[in-house]
Amino acid sequence: MECGIKMKSRNQGFRLREATSLFLLENAVWPLFIATYLILGIIQPVIFSPTFLTYILYLSIPLGFAIIAQTICLIGGVLDLSVGSIVGFSAMLAGVIIKEFKLIPPELSLILPVFFGLLCGMFNGYFIGFLKLNPFIVTLATMMAYQGLKIIVARGFTIPGGYLPEIYLFPGSNMVFSISSFLVAIVLVWIFLRYTKPGIHIYVVGGSQDVAHMMGIDPRKMLFIIFSLSGLFAGISGLYYTGFNRSVPITLGNEVLFPTFAAAIISGVSLKGGRGNILNVVGGTLLLGVIEAFLVTYAISPEARIVGYGFMVLIAVLFNQFRDNLRDSILRRV
Amino acid sequence: MNEKSTVNLEHYEHTKPPLLSLRNIHKYFGKVHALKGVDLDIYEGEVIGLIGDNGAGKSTLTKIIAGVIKKDAGEIYWMGSKVEIKNVNDARKLGIEVAFQEMTLIDSLDIGLNIFLGREITNQRIPWILDYNRMYQESSRILRQLGLRTSENPKREVRFLSGGEKQGIVVARAMLFHSKLVILDEPTRNLSVAGVRMVLDFIRSLKERKIACIFISHTLHHVYEVADRIVLLSLGEKILDVPKLQYTVEELERLIIERTLKHNVSV
Numbered sequence: 131m132e133c134g135i136k137m138k139s140r141n142q143g144f145r146l147r148e149a150t151s152l153f154l155l156e157n158a159v160w161p162l163f164i165a166t167y168l169i170l171g172i173i174q175p176v177i178f179s180p181t182f183l184t185y186i187l188y189l190s191i192p193l194g195f196a197i198i199a200q201t202i203c204l205i206g207g208v209l210d211l212s213v214g215s216i217v218g219f220s221a222m223l224a225g226v227i228i229k230e231f232k233l234i235p236p237e238l239s240l241i242l243p244v245f246f247g248l249l250c251g252m253f254n255g256y257f258i259g260f261l262k263l264n265p266f267i268v269t270l271a272t273m274m275a276y277q278g279l280k281i282i283v284a285r286g287f288t289i290p291g292g293y294l295p296e297i298y299l300f301p302g303s304n305m306v307f308s309i310s311s312f313l314v315a316i317v318l319v320w321i322f323l324r325y326t327k328p329g330i331h332i333y334v335v336g337g338s339q340d341v342a343h344m345m346g347i348d349p350r351k352m353l354f355i356i357f358s359l360s361g362l363f364a365g366i367s368g369l370y371y372t373g374f375n376r377s378v379p380i381t382l383g384n385e386v387l388f389p390t391f392a393a394a395i396i397s398g399v400s401l402k403g404g405r406g407n408i409l410n411v412v413g414g415t416l417l418l419g420v421i422e423a424f425l426v427t428y429a430i431s432p433e434a435r436i437v438g439y440g441f442m443v444l445i446a447v448l449f450n451q452f453r454d455n456l457r458d459s460i461l462r463r464v
Numbered sequence: 465m466n467e468k469s470t471v472n473l474e475h476y477e478h479t480k481p482p483l484l485s486l487r488n489i490h491k492y493f494g495k496v497h498a499l500k501g502v503d504l505d506i507y508e509g510e511v512i513g514l515i516g517d518n519g520a521g522k523s524t525l526t527k528i529i530a531g532v533i534k535k536d537a538g539e540i541y542w543m544g545s546k547v548e549i550k551n552v553n554d555a556r557k558l559g560i561e562v563a564f565q566e567m568t569l570i571d572s573l574d575i576g577l578n579i580f581l582g583r584e585i586t587n588q589r590i591p592w593i594l595d596y597n598r599m600y601q602e603s604s605r606i607l608r609q610l611g612l613r614t615s616e617n618p619k620r621e622v623r624f625l626s627g628g629e630k631q632g633i634v635v636a637r638a639m640l641f642h643s644k645l646v647i648l649d650e651p652t653r654n655l656s657v658a659g660v661r662m663v664l665d666f667i668r669s670l671k672e673r674k675i676a677c678i679f680i681s682h683t684l685h686h687v688y689e690v691a692d693r694i695v696l697l698s699l700g701e702k703i704l705d706v707p708k709l710q711y712t713v714e715e716l717e718r719l720i721i722e723r724t725l726k727h728n729v730s731v
Contacts, residue, residue, distance in 0.1 A: 337570035
């Protein structure tokens with residue numbers, strides 16, 4: 131685990147310069163975000179206004195929850211291709227149920243997308259964990275299945291916000307609540323991953339499933355937990371997207387998957403598994419938000435943005451590899 | 465000499481029952497009969513050198529003892545009473561520690577977490593919150609006892625350690641959790657000369673602490689140096705079970721090769 135800065139006080143031979151560069155490397159997403167922000171701000175000065183920055187954060191929150199989902203999977207050494215489809219399907223299914231069955235108490239309706247997301251994740255986790263199927267294939271299959279189900283339950287139509295109770299739209303539409311709840315969620319997930327037994331076992335399984343098994347940690351159970359959590363956060367993402375859009379568009383979740391990879395990887399979450407700090411994911415989320423906002427102000431077509439996201443994943447992987455190598459070369463000398 | 469009749473247990477006169485007794489252990493992998501009724505006794509503080517060619521069943525046998533895989537038939541006795549080892553945690557509760565080469569460490573985690581892998585110390589008040597301070601303290605203490613430099617920084621990631629230092633973590637686990645039996649599978653593979661020396665010294669230190677040890681290696685000289693007793697497996701059967709001094713390294717080596725050729729196994 132990242133421990134560079136803590137080492138400083140323990141190892142006297144360890145110089146301040148090395149500690150600083152380690153700290154910067156481990157949290158490289160922040161300098162990267164600031165640099166990107168400054169460069170894009172010089173090109174497009176409107177980005178510099180404080181309200182715009184707050185808006186970027188707000189705009190990134192729904193995606194941010196999906197990024198948490200993907201990050202948990204990547205730390206656990208697996209990937210979840212169905213994240214975006216779960217976002218769309220859970221939000222759509224919940225929306226349809228609320229619209230069709232008006233009897234459901236509005237407060238209870240908040241739980242629906244989260245619950246459906248969890249179910250979708252548990253379904254993935256059952257096949258991957260207990261039936262030992264390849265995560266790539268399983269989530270590829272469910273990515274298509276949940277995507278199709280979304281369109282089927284929606285009967286091809288967007289659900290307008292008017293059909294949904296105000297409290298249901300609140301988490302995603304209220305800027306202050308949206309941002310603060312996201313930050314609270316990040317801190318909670320960070321505490322879970324770093325300071326609890328099941329959390330650290332996600333890192334262990336991400337490091338090696340065989341070793342986990344040898345050391346009495348059941349990788350099947352952990353994979354089930356990982357995908358359940360992923361589904362849960364995808365469901366939350368669906369709820370926030372609904373509030374943000376004040377509707378459930380039929381296209382919801384279609385453009386979620388690639389940004390989740392890009393943001394998680396650029397934040398230092400290794401594709402190799404077992405590495406990464408969820409706190410940095412806030413930086414990755416912001417970085418993506420700034421780039422997205424920049425592209426929007428220049429009215430770049432959605433197609434071109436997809437191309438951009440594709441390349442961003444590649445760049446993120448390259449960047450991460452470069453950073454890991456640099457970090458290793460410093461730590462090896464200690 | 466290479467017949468089953470050479471199995472000789474009469475030599476041992478122990479007052480206590482064996483720490484671990486295996487009786488008639490069978491294991492099948494599909495149609496392959498990997499273990500064909502193996503018996504084995506291990507006494508407190510005894511070092512057993514488990515040898516045999518590839519596919520002899522050494523790893524299978526130790527994995528059954530460690531609870532990594534399940535036996536298909538046979539009985540296991542621990543200090544005289546019958547036990548069922550269904551998983552790794554069952555084995556650990558008895559005091560069996562596995563030290564399979566490169567199989568029990570997570571490279572990207574630090575030394576402290578690796579020592580406590582799967583048995584992390586948690587906060588006394590909040591049951592599932594990890595107590596890092598105590599884990600690091602305990603790790604440092606036990607590594608210092610072993611005279612290892614790694615005790616200075618238990619927050620160091622394991623992948624930056626040398627082979628010998630990694631082995632030290634495994635031994636630290638055995639000491640920390642008061643294991644009674646440690647299984648070392650090829651602990652000297654890929655080690656430097658100094659690293660090998662360190663591992664062999666560790667095995668001796670286990671013995672001094674009355675910890676029994678099953679030591680698997682292809683390098684007969686290493687086995688011969690520290691083992692009290694040599695057990696030879698071939699194609700899932702126990703061929704030989706004798707005090708070390710009855711054979712020389714050369715004789716043992718010849719025995720393994722003879723068995724291999726006799727059964728026409730591809731080398």
